[in-house]
Amino acid sequence: MKSSKQFDICIVGSGAGAGPIAYELARAGFKVGVLEKGKWFKEEDFFKDEQLARHSVFRSQFKDERHTLEEPNGDGSWSSDTTSQFWGGNIVGGATNFMSAYFHRLKPQDFRLVSEYGAIKGANNVDWPISYDELEPYYAKVEQVVGVSGKVVNHPQLEPRSTKDFPFPPTAEHPVAQRFDIACKSLKLHPLPMARGILSIPFNGRLSCEYSGYCGNYGCHSGAKASSRAALLDSAVKTGHCEIVTQAKVYRLNTDESGNITSADYFDLADGDSSKRVTAKLFVVACYSIESARLLLSSTGVKHPNGIGNRYQQVGKNLHCCAGGTGHGVFKMDKLKELEAKQLKVRGPFFNRALQDWYEIDDSAVSGKPIKGGTLDFVFDPPSPTGATSSLKWQGDNLLWGTPLKQKIKSHFTQSKDFKFEVFCDWLTNDECYVSLDTQEKDRWGQNVAKVRAGFHPHDEKVAQYLVDRGVEVMKAMGAHKSWGNVFTQPTSNLVAGGCRFGDDPKTSVLDKNCRVHDCDNLYVTDGSFMPNGGSVTPTFTIYANAFRVADKMLERMRADVSLIS
Amino acid sequence: MLTDKGLKSGSNKPERVSAYSCGLNRRAFLRQTGAGAMLLGLLGAKPGVVVAADKVEAETVSSEEDFSFHAQAVIEAVQMQLFPDDGDGPSARDLNAFRYLTWALEDPDNKADGDKVFILQGVGWLEELAKSTQGSSFIKLGASEQDAVLKQISKSSAGENWLSLLLYYLLESLTLDPVYGGNTDGIGWQWLEHQPGFPRPVEGKTYLDFSSVNLNEK
Numbered sequence: 001m002k003s004s005k006q007f008d009i010c011i012v013g014s015g016a017g018a019g020p021i022a023y024e025l026a027r028a029g030f031k032v033g034v035l036e037k038g039k040w041f042k043e044e045d046f047f048k049d050e051q052l053a054r055h056s057v058f059r060s061q062f063k064d065e066r067h068t069l070e071e072p073n074g075d076g077s078w079s080s081d082t083t084s085q086f087w088g089g090n091i092v093g094g095a096t097n098f099m100s101a102y103f104h105r106l107k108p109q110d111f112r113l114v115s116e117y118g119a120i121k122g123a124n125n126v127d128w129p130i131s132y133d134e135l136e137p138y139y140a141k142v143e144q145v146v147g148v149s150g151k152v153v154n155h156p157q158l159e160p161r162s163t164k165d166f167p168f169p170p171t172a173e174h175p176v177a178q179r180f181d182i183a184c185k186s187l188k189l190h191p192l193p194m195a196r197g198i199l200s201i202p203f204n205g206r207l208s209c210e211y212s213g214y215c216g217n218y219g220c221h222s223g224a225k226a227s228s229r230a231a232l233l234d235s236a237v238k239t240g241h242c243e244i245v246t247q248a249k250v251y252r253l254n255t256d257e258s259g260n261i262t263s264a265d266y267f268d269l270a271d272g273d274s275s276k277r278v279t280a281k282l283f284v285v286a287c288y289s290i291e292s293a294r295l296l297l298s299s300t301g302v303k304h305p306n307g308i309g310n311r312y313q314q315v316g317k318n319l320h321c322c323a324g325g326t327g328h329g330v331f332k333m334d335k336l337k338e339l340e341a342k343q344l345k346v347r348g349p350f351f352n353r354a355l356q357d358w359y360e361i362d363d364s365a366v367s368g369k370p371i372k373g374g375t376l377d378f379v380f381d382p383p384s385p386t387g388a389t390s391s392l393k394w395q396g397d398n399l400l401w402g403t404p405l406k407q408k409i410k411s412h413f414t415q416s417k418d419f420k421f422e423v424f425c426d427w428l429t430n431d432e433c434y435v436s437l438d439t440q441e442k443d444r445w446g447q448n449v450a451k452v453r454a455g456f457h458p459h460d461e462k463v464a465q466y467l468v469d470r471g472v473e474v475m476k477a478m479g480a481h482k483s484w485g486n487v488f489t490q491p492t493s494n495l496v497a498g499g500c501r502f503g504d505d506p507k508t509s510v511l512d513k514n515c516r517v518h519d520c521d522n523l524y525v526t527d528g529s530f531m532p533n534g535g536s537v538t539p540t541f542t543i544y545a546n547a548f549r550v551a552d553k554m555l556e557r558m559r560a561d562v563s564l565i566s
Numbered sequence: 567m568l569t570d571k572g573l574k575s576g577s578n579k580p581e582r583v584s585a586y587s588c589g590l591n592r593r594a595f596l597r598q599t600g601a602g603a604m605l606l607g608l609l610g611a612k613p614g615v616v617v618a619a620d621k622v623e624a625e626t627v628s629s630e631e632d633f634s635f636h637a638q639a640v641i642e643a644v645q646m647q648l649f650p651d652d653g654d655g656p657s658a659r660d661l662n663a664f665r666y667l668t669w670a671l672e673d674p675d676n677k678a679d680g681d682k683v684f685i686l687q688g689v690g691w692l693e694e695l696a697k698s699t700q701g702s703s704f705i706k707l708g709a710s711e712q713d714a715v716l717k718q719i720s721k722s723s724a725g726e727n728w729l730s731l732l733l734y735y736l737l738e739s740l741t742l743d744p745v746y747g748g749n750t751d752g753i754g755w756q757w758l759e760h761q762p763g764f765p766r767p768v769e770g771k772t773y774l775d776f777s778s779v780n781l782n783e784k
Contacts, residue, residue: 041776048763049743051773055675058776214763221765326568347761385741385760393733399720401648401733402713406655409740413758422568492568 005245007033008564009554010264010280012250012295015094016543017286017527019228023145023235024551026242030558033278034233034242035266037249038091043230046097046219050386053217058097059087065443067290068451071490072432078453082441085493086290086452092244093229094288095494096540100216101197101225102377103148104537105139105545107159107359108132109372113426113533117372123428123457124318126532129504129513136162138545143167143195146226146544147203150195157190157359171200171209171350175343176419176478180353180378183477194352194377197226197541206230213347216382245278246270251447252299253283253523259303260522267445281564282554286527286547289319293435293499293529294450296510296517309500309510309517316435319452320498320534323460324374324423325468327485329475331417344417351419353378355474358467359536366466373463374425374536376471381420388412419480421471423487425464425536428457435499454491461487497528497539514553515546526550631682633668637689641667641732643705644692647712648729649736655757656750658736666739666748667732673774681731688728695719743767 009025011018014036026032041058052058060066062084069083088095109116111128119125140163142148149168152161170193184191198215199208199222206223215225223230236242247269254263254277261283267273285292293316297307309315333341354377361373392409393400400408427433432455437448468485475483503509506518515530517523526547528539535542558564633641645658645667658664671682696704696715704712719725739748741760745767749755755762767773 045771045776047765047767047771049767049773051742051746051767052776055773055777057773210764212763213761218763322568324568345759383760383763385755385758386738389737389741390734393730393737399726399729399733401716401729402650403652403654405733406649406652409737410655410758413760424568495568 004276005033005243005278007031007243007278007280008558009033009282009284010035010278011284011286012264013094013285013287013292013527014092014233014244015089015228015286015288015527016096016540017525017529017547018094018284019096019232019236020142020544020547021284021286021524021526021551021554022242023232024548024555025558026236026239028555028558029239029241032236032242033280034092034244035248035250035264035278036092036094036244036246037266037269038089038246040092040244040246041097041219043221043223046221048212048214048218048221050384052219053098053384054386056084056087058089058091058219060084060090063444065449066441067449068438068441069491070451070453072455082449083493086288086496088288088494092233092246093227096227097219097225097229098217099197099225099227099494099538099540100379100382101540102354102379102538103142103150103195103197103226103541104354104356104375104535105159106132106135106535106537106542107157109360110533110535111135113372117370120428120457120459123430123459125428126501126503126508128532129502129509132159135542135545135549136160138548139541141548142541142544145548146197146231147199147206147224148195148197148226148541149200151193153190153192155190155192155356157356166195168200168203171196171198171352172211172348174349174351174380175346176351177353179478180351180474183474183479184355187474187477189355189357189474192354192356194350194354196350196352197231199224199226204231204235211348213349213380214382215350215380218382248276249445250287250295251445253285253295253308255299255301255304255308255520257302259301259520261308261520273445282522282524282558284524284526286525288527289496289499289529290435290450290452292525292527293319294437294448296500296525297435297437298447304520308520308523311519312507314500314508314510316499317431318429318498318501318532319433319435319454319496320427320429320531321454321491321493322495322534322538323425323427323456323464323489324492325464325485325487326423327421327468327471327475328483329419329421329472329478329480330482331419331479332481333415333417335481347383351378351380355470358470361463361466363466366462371463372426372536374423374467376421376423376467376474378419378421378474385413416481419475419478421475421485423464423467423471423485424538425460425467426533427492428460429498429501429533430455430457452491456489461489464488495534495538497531497534497543500525500529501532502530503532515550516553524550524554631686633686637686638664639705640689640693640703641685643712644716644729644732645736647709647716648733649740650709656740656753658739660750660753661736661739661748662750663736663739663748666742666746667735669747670735670738684728685731688725691725691728692719745769745772 008030011034066082070078089098113125150166152165181191209224210222248266250266252265263279358373362370438451441449464487472485500510502511649658651657740754
């Protein structure tokens with residue numbers, strides 16, 4: 001094995017937790033190396049082609065690597081199966097290439113769940129070691145640097161802001177948003193324009209949104225979507241101080257007798273899977289919660305016999321997903337006026353509405369005291385006509401074909417329009433939701449894969465059901481001809497966080513308040529792993545903000561310690 | 567975006583769709599439809615099919631056999647039953663469904679699934695059944711007799727799987743981008759009033775090209 005590359009800072013992964021570190025440290029003149037196991041695709045590669053997602057072109061292939069997933073069966077027993085569902089985007093920029101980019105901030109109470117709402121039996125809630133106020137400037141920074149479009153509207157649950165409004169105006173809205181606003185006002189709710197990590201006007205070499213209507217899990221062709229790649233890594237590379245090493249699958253961090261990281265070993269997938277080594281002064285791990293925990297657990301050393309940061313068996317623990325559910329409102333075209341039908345059929349602009357009226361639930365029907373609730377996002381799923389059609393051939397348990405099938409498909413596409421909402425509430429951390437190494441299942445390189453045990457707390461279902469019911473009420477008030485909702489308890493594979501939570505006590509946390517591993521002086525974890533709880537929103541915005549915060553801490557340290565400067 | 571994994575909403579067996587979108591391959595999907603579980607019940611009735619399905623399950627298929635003119639004629643006839651020229655919307659022929667099928671079956675994953683062999687073996691089985699129950703090759707039967715034969719085979723799980731697999735590819739030829747060979751000139755989209763995204767995929771930039779090309783030097 002030859003030592004091929006040397007950096008000041010080596011970052012494992014290139015998604016939301018990695019981009020801000022690379023951006024800030026490269027701009028400050030430090031030599032940054034980003035190790036990404038996938039390839040580097042650009043705007044011109046992102047065709048709106050359903051086949052790309054169907055064939056997992058931008059994700060790790062199941063045959064190469066996978067996860068073991070254990071889920072409760074509901075009768076005390078657990079299922080166990082291998083899955084590729086947790087691969088959200090394994091290319092430069094990671095899963096941020098394929099996010100919908102609903103950018104809600106967390107709220108002050110999310111940082112102090114126990115102090116605000118008290119402990120919940122069976123849940124591992126803790127207060128954060130930092131307050132909302134400490135993270136607020138970095139939310140503002142993300143809004144400007146990464147590019148967040150929106151409009152601040154005053155409402156009872158609005159979190160404090162240091163800036164009056166978003167730096168970019170809202171993205172274009174679908175006509176259904178008006179119908180939504182009227183319905184919400186009739187229910188005395190506060191309809192909120194949803195902030196998006198999508199540019200509404202060109203910025204920093206990126207074009208604004210093209211409104212093809214194919215967002216979400218389609219890569220962005222214009223660069224408007226605030227992926228770590230388009231918004232941060234491209235700029236970092238332009239400084240001349242950041243190198244992105246692609247097809248570099250890191251499998252081990254090497255530590256010395258003091259417990260510090262000396263190097264990272266990776267398989268060079270572009271060079272026959274040969275093993276190569278990178279040295280650096282500081283290391284950052286940010287390759288999605290599950291894989292970050294796996295890397296730490298796999299990296300044993302003299303000082304770290306059970307894996308880095310794992311002397312108190314905390315690595316991989318307190319993993320969380322997004323609890324919640326989804327709901328639908330279906331409008332039948334033949335029951336609408338011609339203009340209304342035409343409006344609802346428009347494809348291109350966004351629904352962009354959210355409700356946070358129940359971010360805290362104060363309803364004696366649910367609980368004697370206020371409890372933490374969540375967010376309802378009203379959204380469009382990215383179109384997937386082939387995926388949608390393929391299920392229509394079933395009528396109950398029987399296969400349908402011929403004219404009846406044709407008519408069913410035609411009706412599905414032309415006679416109705418389905419609007420969706422998604423509910424986000426806390427997936428309470430608990431002792432049955434964690435990552436460990438699967439000693440049986442190996443990946444293509446002979447390494448133990450990560451095993452995810454995905455136990456949930458029954459409290460989540462109660463909260464989620466309450467919110468789903470509210471969403472269905474809104475759909476009805478909008479005039480939907482059919483509406484329903486479902487709570488789910490399966491892991492949201494694209495929205496996993498925790499696993500290396502931060503805290504002041506090394507016995508109950510992996511990282512200190514600056515996201516440095518307690519017993520490994522030169523290692524930081526900056527993806528969603530640090531979060532003790534996810535907030536009742538998608539976590540990407542917060543991961544970005546926190547990574548910018550950690551970048552500042554790293555810069556302070558680099559500048560103060562001459563031994564860290566090359 | 568939340569993945570809809572495991573939701574049991576609606577009446578169209580969405581778990582089959584979500585199984586696909588969350589990363590299970592179609593092999594697993596076929597198993598879910600009962601191929602594995604119900605094969606046992608077929609042992610007496612259709613030994614030929616059990617062998618065929620066993621081969622698919624065991625991934626030992628390595629046949630490079632192509633569609634004969636006869637097999638093509640049978641598949642095209644079945645496709646026209648599945649998606650007929652009924653005066654409303656394109657037929658299987660309009661969608662170029664057979665050409666799309668032969669192309670899609672060469673996809674590495676579909677090949678690994680053994681789909682082509684399964685489909686060809688199903689042709690033999692269908693022909694056998696048509697001759698024994700209707701006294702003639704499937705392609706020489708009238709529309710209602712053909713439909714009766716299809717209804718009959720759909721009662722066995724392997725037969726249902728065979729039809730389901732043909733429908734799977736046929737419906738792909740209805741809504742996938744024309745660059746893949748079906749949906750001629752977007753005829754399927756026009757019928758469904760479906761607005762495709764942009765930019766649309768072009769020759770040389772299909773999913774197969776992305777899967778094979780090494781972009782490291784870019």
